[in-house]
Amino acid sequence: MKHESYDPHTIEERWRDFWRERGYFRVDTAHPKRKFYYLNMFPYPSGYLHVGHGRNYIIGDAIVRFLLMRGHDVLNPMGWDAFGLPAENAAIERGIHPRDWTLANIAYAKNQFRAWGIEYDWEREVTTCLPDYYRWTQWLFLKLYENGLAYKKRAAVNYCPNCKTVLANEQVVGGECERCGTPPEQRELDQWFFRITAYADRLLADLADLAWPDHVKKMQENWIGRSEGATIAFRCEGGEEIRVFTTRPDTLWGATFLVLAPEHPLVDALTVPERRAEVEGYRRAAGRASEIERLSAEREKTGVFTGSRALNPVTGEPIPIWIADYVMPTYGTGAIMAVPAHDERDFTFARAFGLPIRVVIAPPDGPVLDPHAMGTAYTGPGTMVRSGPLSGTPAATAIARTIAYLEEQGIGERTVVYKLRDWLISRQRYWGAPIPIVYCDRCGVVPVPEEDLPVLLPEVPFIGKMGLADIPGYADTVCPRCGGEARRDTDTMDTFVDSSWYFLRFVSPHAEEVPFVTEDVNRWLPVDLYVGGVEHAILHLLYARFITKALHDLGYVGFTEPFRRLFTQGMVCHTAYKCPQHGWLYPKEVDDLRCTKCGQEVATSYFAMSKSKKNVVEPADIIQRYGADTERLYTLFMGPPDRDIEWSEEGIRGAWRFVNRFWNLVVGQLPHLAGIAGEPDPSRFGPAERALWQKLHATVKKVTEEFGERLGLNTAIAAIMELANEAAAYVEGPGPDLQLVRAVLSRMILLLSPFTPFLAEELWQRLGEERAILDTPWPEYDPRAVAGDEVEVPVQINGKVRTRLRLAAHAASDPDALREAALTAPDVQERLRGHEVQRVIAVPGKLVSIVVR
């Protein structure tokens, strides 16, 4: 080897602490000139970060380095979402305290960041499980409580018997506990809720202004689930009033029965004695049925008749009242009017139980519907028929006219309902922020005074699944109001409360009197770019938006949305092996696709990296073999950041080879470049120089633009590779222009520096540059140089490219000259012989298309 070969370990060790010592990633939040709040979703400290986690932070570090070079004041903090069940469960397994486990993981992860070359302002570190943070989570609870946004109620809630705690609706995914997959049970419990439903309309409306991926907005929209319709009152024969919600009030004349949810409060009163046994039996069965069973749309419809009737308010006809579990107790009023002719579910139910079907909507131009012949409900548009005074109303105005009529008659009114329900935040586990509430026999529910915060987690040896209620003495306290004996609330808050405001704390992490300094957060928020996994599309992002709006209304912040732009990065997948007998296997337990324990053939598949599937790749191994720069480069190169990608052992070698080639290119040129300074002089360029010069400027443009809207970092890297390939070919050629070589190499180092910061800093210094890269402005490009002075223009004949012309840029941009050049080109002439030219389309700078016969 004629020069020093690339040794990532020496290089990376040299620069690792340089950035920290120089404080490049610190920011003065009080005096930003061009502020940019970049935020990665903070991690859950679960043990270690694998290369899949790394992707999130590597994307962020590259963007932040770019922004710094562009002269922004970047707030780029990092912290730990440190409370929660997994730490508790891991601690139980290991027989240690969740705090010790968590803090050890944090220390380990910080070293991993350092190894990756990812720097943060660690003076802003926020750890949600420490009292100086959760004190303010409790403060948040108190503020919501004082303003009627936190309340306690007894309700049927989802309880996970395995995790031994209740769950929010958002944490029941597909009828299973989000954490452990156990189907939750319904339990009647006294629990704390946050009144997120009070913000349903604004959470929905404000989505419009967010620069978020459409699918994430759509998911939130669906989750909030706004429906417009009417509430209609039905008088029962026994005098009770049943209110139903419907989106189709125009079908009211076709309502032939009512259905209540089994849990509906009027069921008892409406059940006649001879039906009581059957109704009670059905209610008990419905209570036991898990959420999955009950929500399955394919399930047979079941229900029972209460024996009572109500009067259809517009026809005066008595109609039977049933109960059925296809009606949800918590949506709308928990009761529906059934219009079997025009609603699929009601139709199925009516057919199953022989209930009458009455057609009140006539399809346009269609045959008159015959209730006996219908195989399915007609839910399409049509004219109202058999609907008393409203008969003949066309579809377009039917709903609005019916609502007006109902309001006139005093039977009902326009109503908007949401699927969104209040956020259940009580958890019966230890590792969370205690709810700062005291129960006193004399004073009732008493909030802990702000000055008494934090309510500390009790210091106990940690022995097993437990809540604060299991810890002797924890609940005993005195009432803050009367000083008498009282009991503490023994629940902790959902960890999503912790993460619903952490982005505010980062701005003023050391404030002791307040959770954050309003003036400062107003200067820095909303977050300019928030990057994280799409799995938080609903839970975290909806909660954080809600809390921000609540804090806004209470006067603590001046903005209503926390995250202006959201980017969701894809997951890193990797081969996973499964043995029919031994389950998931580590790659080292597989030989020639057979299990090393039993010799059976293993199944291979691709999954997002996870410990449970034993398919994680450890950054330490990769860094040991190739260095952090190679891992970073490969991570960003292997696919667009918003898509899932597949980690491959071969792929990383490609990145490794590039890093080596680049090193060899620059280090190989160093002896020639000593003493070479100044910008190259384009007037002295030959064709090879002009081509390279153009490529350089085009590459600067490309890379710069990819850091904008698209974040196509994979193609930015590809562009740099192209430039490197051309530069390598150029320096091998005859008599290279050394000023040009220096210009190309030094700018290429800058372009590469967000991706491979160690390598870039090292080569930059070896090139003799005095300033560090992060003190150097990002390279500029000259649009004229990008355009170049000669272009290649393809010529199509009947839609096929037949030849390419090399033309001066000015000729290519003039349609007439372009047309002329194409038609006179010898090989075009050749092809046109014997044909009649019908049409010539010359697109300046692009191509010429000739149509012949």
Add this chain to the structure above:
RNA sequence: GCGAAGGUGGCGGAAUUGGCAGACGCGCUGGCCUUAGGAGCCAGUGCCGCAAGGCGUGCGGGUUCGAGUCCCGCCCUUCGCACCA
């Protein structure tokens, strides 16, 4: 069922505005170098064909001088929601 995203070589993926399909990388093939190669370098590599040429972006139609890109109708994959009245 509803909604969203996607389907391009052997593979990961490019093609940003209707204008050269397959950039860049992996893999593969051949060669060089080497005691050796899971190192490095050079060349080739969408498919069919000796070639000229033809065919090619899930399938079928359409618009256009020109379609991966736009329109209509399907198929498949992934994700989200799912008896929400």
